[in-house]
Amino acid sequence: MTYVRTGAERLAADPSLAGGSRLGLITNPTGVLPDLTHTVDALMAAGVPLTALFGPEHGVRGTAQANFSEQDTVDRRTGLPIYDTHKAAGQALDELVARSGVDTLVFDIADVGARFYTYVWTMYDLLASAARLGLRFVVLDRPNPLGGTITEGPPLDPAFASFVGRFPLPLRHGRTAGELATLFGFDVDLRVIRMEGWRRQLTFAATGLPWVMPSVNMPTPDTALVYPGTGLFEGTNFSEGRGTTRPFELVGAPYADDRFAPALTALGLPGVRFRQTWFTPTFHKHAGTPVSGVQLHVHDASAFRPVLTGLSMLHVARTLYADDLVWRGPELFLDHLWGSDTLSRSLDAGEDPRALCPEPGHPDGSLLYG
Secondary structure, eight states: EEEEEEHHHHHOOOOOGGGSSSEEEEOOOOOOTTOOOOOHHHHHHHOEEEEEEEOOOOOOOOOOOOOOOOOBBTTTTTTOBBEEEEOHHHHHHHHHHHHOOOSSSEEEEEOOTTTTTTHHHHHHHHHHHHHHHEEEEEEOOOTTTTOSSSSBBBOGGGGBBBTSSOOOOOOOOOOEEEEEEEEEESSSEEEOOOOBBTTTTTOOOTTTTTOSSTTTTTHHHHHHHHHHGGGGGGGSSSBOOOSSSSBEEEETTTTTOOTHHHHTTTOOTTTEEEEEEEESSSSSSSTTTEEEEEEEEETTTTTTTTTHHHHHHHHHHHHHHHTTOOOGGGGGGHHHHHHHSSHHHHHHHTTGGGGGOOOOOOOOOOOOOO
């Protein structure tokens, strides 16, 4: 096992790395050191001059569900003011940051490696504010739990930019937050406190770091591994497993039947097997209703292709349940998840959406690690 030293651990050991005299920390429960001390507490103990906290979706302490944030205005442990950034952008976000009085924004949140996970877009929006306000921006870098050697899926069409994608990244982007901040190219005093010991081919288990749930529906590294593909079911009336103990690994619907799992198995998709199962979500779609579906069992993570798998599952669901499957929800959410309308149009036409998925590629440019 390789021991990876995160940017947060390095800053706690050397507070001079960040610079600034009034620092605002953008964080959530994943901002921890290897001993599980929260970054807020570790940096304050080290003498880093934190004066404010900024909370993303799910909040600083992580108690809120998807698309919500905590409403606390003061952190009970430290007494620091909390500024809620969720759903704030542009002038409203600039005013919030300016009101905090910070001269440096520090980002320490674990990403999961999928374009439609919102934490990197919180970083993006705050980078834009920092550029407009003339503030320093510091990223305390952390591993990409999917590794950094492979990209999957087409890049975002800028016409479909939203809070689940603001920059033309592939669905599985293969970068760390520090690399993304560099790639975004804002005219800002950007400092990335790089990790020590991280290599692009490392699995999360090999980093030696503890897994802390990035959100309430991302309980394990296994969840993160399947999420870039099965997360697309959020844009349909299939349950993506929210309200169960295995979100995104369990996928199903009340109208699915015994044909679903065998049809998926027959595709011979790399690195994954499908087990027929039944589950009853406790909240979200189909709450309290038994649904039939599958559980994904990834047996070879190096061969597994989550985006190809998700498209294949949508194709089979469309083929078997054309009269029941709905993918045009509020604000065409599937289009925003996919990053264009090519997937919904392919499903509308009864075409095989796997044709939309290019061969896996590799991240290039603005890379900080070999």
